[in-house]
Every structure is written in structure tokens, then in C-alpha cells.
Amino acid sequence: MAITGVLVSVDQFLNIKLDNIKVVDEERYPHMLAVKNCFIRGSVVRYVQLPAQSVDTALLQDAARRERQQPAASGRR
Amino acid sequence: MDGFQIFTTSTSLVESVDKKLLVVLRDGRKLIGILRSFDQFANLVLQDTIERIYVGDTYGDIPRGIFIIRGENVVLLGEIDEDKEDELPLRKVPVDEVLQIQRAEMEAKIKRERERHRLLSEQGFSVDAVEFGELY
Numbered sequence: 001m002a003i004t005g006v007l008v009s010v011d012q013f014l015n016i017k018l019d020n021i022k023v024v025d026e027e028r029y030p031h032m033l034a035v036k037n038c039f040i041r042g043s044v045v046r047y048v049q050l051p052a053q054s055v056d057t058a059l060l061q062d063a064a065r066r067e068r069q070q071p072a073a074s075g076r077r
Numbered sequence: 078m079d080g081f082q083i084f085t086t087s088t089s090l091v092e093s094v095d096k097k098l099l100v101v102l103r104d105g106r107k108l109i110g111i112l113r114s115f116d117q118f119a120n121l122v123l124q125d126t127i128e129r130i131y132v133g134d135t136y137g138d139i140p141r142g143i144f145i146i147r148g149e150n151v152v153l154l155g156e157i158d159e160d161k162e163d164e165l166p167l168r169k170v171p172v173d174e175v176l177q178i179q180r181a182e183m184e185a186k187i188k189r190e191r192e193r194h195r196l197l198s199e200q201g202f203s204v205d206a207v208e209f210g211e212l213y
Binding site for chain 1 (some may be wrong): 088089090093099101103109119129133134136143148149151152153154155156157158161162165167
């Protein structure tokens with residue numbers, strides 16, 4: 001089952017909360033018709049696909065490099 | 078960076094407590110009940126639970142009562158939209174009927190699977206596991 005929706009929350013287990021969901025291949029999953037928002041347990045997630053335009057890869061790369069250079073300063077533990 | 082940390086706050090089910098939820102389990106079962114408690118593993122307590130069995134465009138309900146669900150079996154929790162709930166293109170039928178349809182479908186599937194198995198082994202292919210497709 002594949003679900004698209006607005007990502008509202010995610011935690012360290014990859015538990016995911018989605019709003020305004022739409023199930024791909026809806027007629028195979030009739031139980032999801034009345035569901036609008038959902039929580040997905042991280043352990044059952046195969047993959048998360050993000051729309052390319054909402055991911056700023058340059059910014060991510062910069063952040064990752066900065067973290068690598070000074071792991072102690074940017075890590076929060 | 079602060080902007081990103083908003084998204085990494087832990088996911089909590091607090092807002093879903095006392096609401097009617099649909100819980101999908103790893104074995105494909107669908108439970109509908111009121112969420113009364115949960116913990117960090119997504120262990121759940123459901124009250125006034127029914128098990129809903131869907132076959133084609135029909136469904137049937139079995140009253141089950143109180144559930145304590147071990148988190149590892151949970152696939153998904155869905156909040157049921159009351160407005161959408163009433164206008165579903167589905168038909169409610171008595172449980173016995175839906176179980177009967179379900180059994181018929183399962184038998185047909187097994188029959189198809191056996192036939193496929195037979196044809197494949199005639200061609201010299203070995204099929205070890207019977208696949209029943211995606212469970213959830």
C-alpha cells in the first residue's frame with residue numbers, strides 16, 4: 001500500500017504522521033476511504049518518497065558537510 | 078536549523094486519544110475502536126472495538142470488545158472522517174454473509190494458485206511458496 005499526504009510529523013523510529021492522505025490504488029484498500037489523517041508505524045515503512053521540488057539538496061549537502069567538520073558543535077546530545 | 082527541528086519532534090498519539098480510530102494490523106485485519114491509551118512502542122488500548130471485514134464492495138462487522146494490541150503488529154492508525162464515513166460506496170452486510178464471500182474468494186484464489194503451480198511444474202519450474210500477495 002502506498003499513501004501520499006502532507007507530512008506533519010516524523011520521529012526517531014520513522015513513525016510518520018500524514019494529513020489529507022490519498023491512497024494509491026484506492027479500490028484495493030476500501031478501508032482507507034474514510035480516513036483523512038493517519039499515523040504509520042516506522043517499522044512497517046519501506047520507503048519515503050519526497051517531491052523533488054520541496055527538497056533543497058544544496059542546503060542538505062551544506063548542512064551535512066558542516067556537521068562532518070564540527071560534529072561536536074552541531075550535534076545535540 | 079531551528080526550522081527543521083520542528084519536523085523532528087517525536088510523533089505523539091496524544092491527540093488521537095478518545096477518538097474513534099481505524100487500526101490496520103500486520104496480518105491485514107482492520108479494527109475500529111476508541112483509542113484509550115498508548116505508549117512509545119505504539120502498544121494500544123482500544124475500547125468498544127469491532128473487527129471490520131472487507132470483501133469487494135461489501136463489509137461486515139464483528140463486535141470484539143477491548144483490545145490491548147502489541148505495537149509491533151500495528152501498521153497504521155487512521156482517524157475516521159465522520160463526514161466521509163456516511164457516503165462510502167460500500168454496502169454493509171451481515172457478518173455471516175461477508176465471511177461466506179471471503180471464504181469463497183479465498184478458495185478461488187487457492188484454486189488459481191494450485192493451477193498456476195501445476196502449469197509451472199509441468200514446464201519444469203519449481204514453485205516452493207504459495208504467495209498471497211500483499212497482506213496490508
